[in-house]
Amino acid sequence: MAREIITLSNGKRVANFSSPHSFTFTDGSEIPAVDAEESVRLKVTFNEDIDEDGDVELTFTLSDAVIEEMKYWMKLWEKEKIDVVFCCLPMITALKDAMVEYDNSYGHWRMDKEVAYAEGQKFDVKPPKGPKSLEAFMFDDENWIGGFGYTDLKHSPFRAIRMEDRIEKLISIEKQCI
Numbered sequence: 605m606a607r608e609i610i611t612l613s614n615g616k617r618v619a620n621f622s623s624p625h626s627f628t629f630t631d632g633s634e635i636p637a638v639d640a641e642e643s644v645r646l647k648v649t650f651n652e653d654i655d656e657d658g659d660v661e662l663t664f665t666l667s668d669a670v671i672e673e674m675k676y677w678m679k680l681w682e683k684e685k686i687d688v689v690f691c692c693l694p695m696i697t698a699l700k701d702a703m704v705e706y707d708n709s710y711g712h713w714r715m716d717k718e719v720a721y722a723e724g725q726k727f728d729v730k731p732p733k734g735p736k737s738l739e740a741f742m743f744d745d746e747n748w749i750g751g752f753g754y755t756d757l758k759h760s761p762f763r764a765i766r767m768e769d770r771i772e773k774l775i776s777i778e779k780q781c782i
Contacts, residue, residue, distance in 0.1 A: 621691040622646035648694040664698035681761035
């Protein structure tokens with residue numbers, strides 16, 4: 605499987621996570637498409653909740669394959685070998701939803717811990733582990749590093765493209781979506 609990293613004219617090193625389409629940037633650089641098989645393997649799961657009127661509420665989840673691929677890119681990012689990995693917006697949405705869920709549960713745990721200590725009680729409850737979709741952010745190999753502040757997309761290379769020109773289908777080299 606080819607995981608091509610290109611360098612844009614501004615020095616930013618970028619890659620395509622799973623899109624079966626190439627990306628052309630405003631400086632003329634192009635990230636090639638991910639092959640069809642890899643694109644299917646790394647797709648986001650769309651969960652549909654359909655009401656009686658036919659309205660569909662979508663939520664998104666990440667497969668084990670996506671999480672493993674995220675770990676690969678996180679390691680490259682931590683070694684400063686890549687700046688941005690472009691993902692589909694549903695993947696970014698799934699990550700943000702998981703981060704909110706985790707931060708809420710971690711916040712409750714911290715509050716309970718502070719109350720217990722203030723009341724002189726022992727508090728030996730371990731902090732909550734995050735959802736599987738946050739594994740790449742919360743684990744360094746086998747060691748849990750999760751906690752307040754780790755679950756933030758700013759602490760990752762994952763971004764969605766920012767279309768600069770819809771007619772020419774050019775992607776911004778300066779901006780990306782989070």
